[in-house]
């Protein structure tokens with residue numbers, strides 16, 4: 001394995017973690033948005049608040065990790081990406097800012113009116129962000145980011161593969177969030193929410209699954225390199241993803257929410273890994289190979305060291321945070 | 337300013353946007369760097385039995401939750417902007433200056449994780465363990481500030497690479513870039529500035545309350561603890577700043593000339609206070625002989641190089657740099673003197689906090705500290721112009737060629753204005769409800785979800 005591949009692998013782990021953890025946070029915006037009027041939706045919104053409140057900032061840092069690793073490890077391709085995909089990146093960024101700020105404001109909003117305003121901004125921007133990040137992924141995967149940058153500002157992300165990418169991103173986020181919220185609702189005793197959550201999650205899951213398979217058609221026409229990868233080295237992942245997805249639906253149907261979380265994560269993780277493995281060895285598909293994109297060797301080594309430090313310093317407390325917030329029981333939650 | 341080099345479409349809006357978004361982020365970043373330590377002291381005193389302090393720590397942690405959230409998103413904006421606005425910098429030098437950013441990411445992780453634990457931990461964690469969750473946050477604040485300031489110090493004094501004749505970047509030593517000679521001092525200065533900003537701003541909030549007649553223990557504690565932090569920082573700051581400035585004559589003589597409003601080289605050089613450069617002439621300043629040499633070079637006799645010693649296309653915008661620099665130094669000197677007077681009098685038995693005029697001064701000190709910090713950055717960044725990486729990469733080369741940037745800049749203005757208003761409205765409403773005796777600030781969606789569910 002070359003240094004470049006090692007750094008790219010670390011980068012991809014960041015993408016995966018962001019998609020799974022921050023994805024679930026984003027997806028809860030969908031349930032927030034569709035929770036109904038202020039009194040009917042109050043319980044759902046409180047649940048969303050409670051579930052993502054302590055963790056969303058930590059989950060968000062994965063994105064920073066990805067950006068920084070990319071520009072440090074593969075600087076030229078980073079500039080190529082930003083100059084080409086300026087518009088979707090700027091829109092995703094707007095979503096990130098609005099979501100984070102509005103979420104924090106809503107928690108301490110003095111009146112219902114203000115809370116509704118912030119809540120609408122939070123929920124809406126939670127859907128905007130994954131959509132545009134999905135189009136970015138689609139643009140890279142379909143070979144629309146030229147090595148020298150400054151690709152077409154519009155068609156690079158307004159094309160079938162990118163748009164499917166955006167929709168899939170939103171769908172997978174909502175699916176993940178729904179599964180987690182079902183489990184949270186069960187654990188914290190919100191029996192009343194479970195029916196709605198379960199129904200919507202099943203709906204979103206079925207639709208997203210269909211969209212993923214429908215996307216294979218434009219991918220074959222429009223992104224032949226990725227399509228070849230998906231049919232060859234990434235095929236097992238796609239199959240596993242399909243199985244895990246269907247299993248999740250089954251578990252949700254039978255109200256086995258706790259194990260459904262695991263299979264849902266597996267389904268999404270394998271879809272995303274399928275994309276990564278499918279486009280290997282390209283960093284920017286058809287344009288730049290990972291092995292040709294690396295920056296200075298000494299910097300790549302430095303990055304590996306940084307990633308090593310992060311594994312030791314960050315992962316244990318991160319695991320602790322999840323354990324701490326997930327292991328809380330009813331009586332303790334009542335204490336505040 | 338730069339007639340010889342064609343300006344790419346992305347230049348002007350990118351500069352404006354960078355200035356706005358960094359100027360905004362830096363205020364919240366200062367809270368991220370300095371506030372945890374103040375909460376720690378409050379919380380510690382609370383655990384030792386002072387109920388008022390415990391309540392203050394609890395309230396401050398809720399304020400921190402709001403501030404850190406918008407700090408984090410505004411920092412994300414910066415990460416995107418490095419690529420969106422300055423592709424010429426990141427494409428060529430990303431692997432030289434990237435490493436401190438990578439380590440900065442590590443400290444953000446730590447900060448965000450322990451923030452989550454701390455906020456969520458009230459009444460859930462054992463009391464002392466809960467307090468200790470603040471320590472990793474403080475450590476991450478220090479380390480993160482070092483990292484990001486080190487990237488900036490590298491732009492001021494580039495090191496750790498070689499340029500070939502054709503302009504290629506080779507022989508990269510990222511560690512040398514990360515631990516460049518300027519980084520530690522610049523970090524120390526920034527770190528103190530953060531303590532000054534947060535300390536004076538928080539003290540100003542409680543001073544306002546006392547002016548409105550709330551003269552209780554709560555306000556006294558809320559004013560004193562941050563004021564102690566701010567005072568220590570304010571007294572050290574001029575020393576560190578002076579040392580930082582002394583090397584400038586060697587590292588960035590053009591910046592120094594602009595700071596000192598020196599049109600021609602003089603030996604010894606006077607200190608010019610105030611004044612503007614009008615039609616190439618310095619006008620309207622107050623002159624103190626020899627002190628310019630002392631402040632800039634550490635000796636009453638050394639020369640200070642003037643603007644005329646450099647080609648016109650290598651000079652920064654002089655007036656902005658000069659005014660910003662002098663505002664910072666002026667405010668810094670004033671605040672250092674003021675806190676010295678305060679503590680000396682207090683030591684001799686006169687507590688000025690009982691006087692209304694002293695409280696009024698404290699209320700003004702908060703905004704002044706913010707102004708000093710912003711001015712310092714404007715002096716540093718504008719004074720580095722026309723270079724992004726001093727002597728190596730011009731800002732015109734760093735910028736992209738994107739005609740749509742004005743749109744993004746307008747969007748940034750609107751969103752940041754909205755965030756500022758939102759934050760002020762929410763924070764003020766929190767204070768109002770606290771005063772009305774509500775401690776918990778429940779979600780506006782009614783009772784806590786658990787309670788709703790169990791009833």
Ligand code: HDD
Pocket residue numbers: 485492522523525526528529530532533573574575576577578580581582584591664665666667668669705706708709710711712713714715716719
């Ligand atoms: C509360 C804020 C504050 C206060 C009171 C001061 N400074 Fe400052 N100064 C900053 C906040 C700041 C800053 C915003 O944090 C800067 C910008 C870059 C940096 O690292 O620190 C800065 C930069 C900066 C620089 C530029 C370094 C460079 O461009 O390389 C010099 C020479 C000084 N300062 C000197 C001083 C002196 C002599 C002060 C005496 C009172 C002083 N500062 C007070």
Ligand code: HEM
Pocket residue numbers: 057060061064361362364365366367368369403404405407408409410411412413414415418444447448477480481484485526
């Ligand atoms: C002197 C300048 C700066 C200082 C001292 C500083 C410091 C900080 C601190 C302490 C935080 C944590 C805020 C919090 O979560 O409470 C923060 C957030 C952040 N800063 Fe800055 N910053 C500076 C400039 C920059 C620049 C230039 C960048 C861009 C590359 C940047 C990127 C970020 C990011 C991405 C975050 C959010 C991390 C998160 O999600 O928590 N900062 N900054």
Ligand code: HEM
Pocket residue numbers: 351352354355358359360362422425484485486487488710713714717718720721723724725731734
């Ligand atoms: C450590 C953190 C910082 C880093 C890494 C950083 C980086 C940069 C970069 C890359 C540019 C664009 C290139 C250039 O114009 O030279 C820039 C410009 C600028 N930055 Fe900073 N910056 C930092 C902190 C700040 C802060 C806190 C402020 C607050 C006011 C600030 C104000 C500005 C301004 C005003 C410009 C535009 C200068 C001009 O074009 O005239 N910077 N900075």
